[in-house]
Amino acid sequence: MIDYRIRSNGGFTEKMGELVCMLEHTRAVTLEEIKELKQWDLDFRVDESSNSIGALLHHIASIEFVHGIISFHGRDLNDVELNKWRTALELGEQARKTIQKQPIEYYINQLSEVRKSTLSQLQKLNDDWLAEENKWGNGVPYNNYYLWFHVMEDEINHRGQIRTIKRQLMDKKQN
Structure with a gap:
């Protein structure tokens, strides 16, 4: 059952726990939305x-991974x-060609593995870390709190796309 309260999760400082609560709520709703999808549904465009939908799920995992690299390690992705x-x-086109033919478990495992790493890293940090600032290459400032807000924002945005695709998919199945 999804909990509809924002409160600090145990094992984290107060604000960090609230952030984790929001990240986990966002993910729980996404997982509920996709739980019954079959491979054909995931590949439908x-x-x-x-x-x-499969490409969007893979994208959600990739955004979280990248933001972890940036915020936890203070760097961009290495070549590996x-x-x-990248895809x-x-x-885009490369994703349309290659992100396909996987069962729902594949995408859920990707999301889970990245999230496990995220939670492990966040547990080592505190509320002051959230406020730490840096600058993008173009000089625009950001803080760690914003990076993790963006991870949620991105997932919620793509979940909206997933819902739209599911409606169109259901229309196609009925016709």
């Missing part, structure tokens, strides 16, 4: 230029990491 995650990060 509305048209030639759209993304599949970029090679592994999911960029989506």
Whole structure:
């Protein structure tokens, strides 16, 4: 059952625990949304230029992974990491060709593995870390709290896309 309260999760400082609560709530709703999807559903694309649900799930995992690298390690992806995650990060034509033919468990495992690493890292940090600031290459400032807000924002946005695709998929199945 999904808990509809934002409160500090145990094992974390107060604000960090609240962030974790929001991350976990966001993920629980996403997992509930996709739990009964079959491979064909995950690979379905509305048209030639759209993304599949599977590609969006892979993208959600990739965004969390990248934000972990940036915030926990203070760097961009190395060549090995970029090679592994680039297609999911960029989506587009390459993703349409290669992110397919996987069961729901594949995507759930990706999401779970990245989240496990995220929670392990966040548990080592405190509320002051959330406020730590840095600057993008173009000089625009950000803090760690924003990075993790963006992880949630991105997942919620793509979950909306997933819901839209599911509605179109159901219409197609009925016709």
